[in-house]
Amino acid sequence: MQSTPQNELTKTPRETINRFFEYKNLSLSFVSGCALAAHFGVWIASLDWTSLPHSLLFVTSSPILIVSVRFILSARCINLASSPSLAESVASIIGFTGMALTMLDVKSDQTVTVFGDLAALLGAALFWGHLEAGKRLRSWMPLFMYTFPVTAICTILLMISTVLIEGTGVNRLFEWVGKEYILYILYLGFVPGLFGHTVINNVIKHLDPIIVSIFLLSEPVIGSFIGWIMGVSGIPGLWTWIGGTIVMTALFWIVVSETKTVQDHSRRAEQKIKTFLGIQ
Secondary structure, eight states: OOOOOHHHHTOOHHHHHHHHTSHHHHHHHHHHHHHHHHHHHHHHHHHHHSOHHHHHHHHTOHHHHHHHHHHHHTSTTTOOSOOOOHHHHHHHHHHHHHHHHHGGGGTTOTTOOHHHHHHHHHHHHHHHHHHHHHHHHHTTSOHHHHHHHHHHHHHHHHHHHHHHTSOOOGGGTTGGGSTTTHHHHHHHIIIIIIIIIHHHHHHTTTSOHHHHGGGGTTHHHHHHHHHHHTTSSOOOOHHHHHHHHHHHHHHHHHHHHHHHHHHHHHHHHHHHHHHHHTOO
């Protein structure tokens, strides 16, 4: 866990606002909002192209992607990131193997497509980008100062996209206000939105994106069950059960390994400070 520097805690509201309007921070906020909009757009589109269990499984696979990218960036010729641990690397390979196995259901389950699964996986990558940008801003920026502009950017971009890509008339953008949809919208806004994403934006200040992803590990199971209860999703095929179990195990393994790595780093840093101060 990372602590907030003392000079960040003592900034006055005016200093915080001035820092918010710096070009670098405005740009990072815009990038975070764009990544969140693209994440929602690609993931929701994937629901039209693949089954609900597959979409939820792949869109929550950010830790596997994070480890893979960090492994590439840690190569000697690049050297832009610290290398993941052996356990994380092995778990990442196992995770990709599980993903490949779930795709074997393409032949037996007409609702499953490779294209839809890859779209959901792209959504996971975009959500990771949103978390990385958020971690940098939330290290000093108050929660709602970060959440409001990022969510506003996301909303505006999605509205523009639905007009340009789906051909939705501007006069239909607010049809969700009607009685038929309002209860669903309120649920999505307050439960997954306010109590879901806002909590993630809060803890990302202190935790690595891999550890934050542990909040999403239950989503494929719970979401698939809710979809089955509501009649919008069938029972997953055999390979989805097998591959999905492997992916979930790999995700949990990565999160546990990253947590242990962070704890080890914290202990070593604490020991260095004690040694420097002459404390036993």
